[in-house]
Amino acid sequence: MDVRDLQRRLTALGLYAGAVDGQFGPLSRAAFFAALSSPARRLTDADLDQAASLHGLTAAHVGALVDVEASGRGQDPATGRPVIRYEGHQFRSRTGNDFDGRYPALSFPYADRAKRVQPSAQVGRWELLAAAVALVPGAALEATSWGLGQIMGFNYAACGFPDVWTFVRAMAASERDQLVAMLSFLQSEGLLKHLKEKRWDRLAAGYNGPSYRDNAYDERLAKAYARRGGK
Known part of the structure; x- marks a missing residue:
């Protein structure tokens, strides 16, 4: 998806009335932010129960996952948008290193640890994303x-989404939609069975990678499950 494609999608949503010219100017930027903003729709106990029942889980299973992997929040009240983390090395790999020289803060190798440091506030992270979207929207969102x-x-x-734009629009809709996507991802990756069987080490390794022990994800999942009343 390039800037023109994004502008067409924003036009279809009634958020953009400018020219479809491939220039990510102020109107495009405002429409982009508006498309991914929504009233804070926090996850409810009913959402947990419903999502759990669809996958043969308990609310304790799903709640533990949310508590540990998301620190309990998927939408940022300061921005009205989803919590994000922009990864410049991933953008680099999707754009053939084309922007390393001109935009070193947006496109860089994974080994460059200093550039991987994120702004602490979500506002700053969204600014990074918007700058990358101005270059190649599809790659930036991915x-x-x-x-x-x-x-x-x-x-x-x-x-379970046909393209990245449909995915991010769902992520912006509510924390419930985020949870549905999260569980679909676990199922697709063969990790849902580990959650169901409380194999916390296998779940943590599959979701967080081999370094999961550095942050004790498996232990934290087990403790969160117990706090949620899991047996």
């Missing part, structure tokens, strides 16, 4: 993690 599960945009198909 190079960002979204919502409760911090699922990378390039995993949109594993979450």
Whole structure:
């Protein structure tokens, strides 16, 4: 998806009335932010129960996952948008290193640890994303993690979506939509069975990678499950 494609989508939503010219100017930027903003629709106990029942889980299973992997929040009240993390090395890999020289803050190798440091506030992270969207929207959205599960945009198909734009629009709709996508991703990746069977180490390794022990994800999941009343 390039800037023109994005402008067409924003026009179809009634959010953009400017020219479809491939220039990500102030009107495009405002429409982009508006398309991914919504009233804070926090996750409810009913949402947890419904999502759990669809997958043969308990609310304790799903609640533990949310508590640990999302720190309990998928929408940022300061921006009205999903919690995100832009990954410049992922953008780089999707754009053939084309922007390393001109936009080193947006496109860089994974080994460059200093540039991987994120702004602490979501406002700053969204500014990084918007700057990358101005270059190649599709690559920028795929190079960002979204919502409760911090699922990378390039995993949109594993979450049940036809394209990355449809995925990020769902992430912006509510934390409930984020949870549905998160569980769909776990199912697609063969990890849902580990959650169901409380194999916390396997779940943590599959979701967080081999370094999961550095942050004790498996232990934290087990403790969160117990706090939620899991047996």
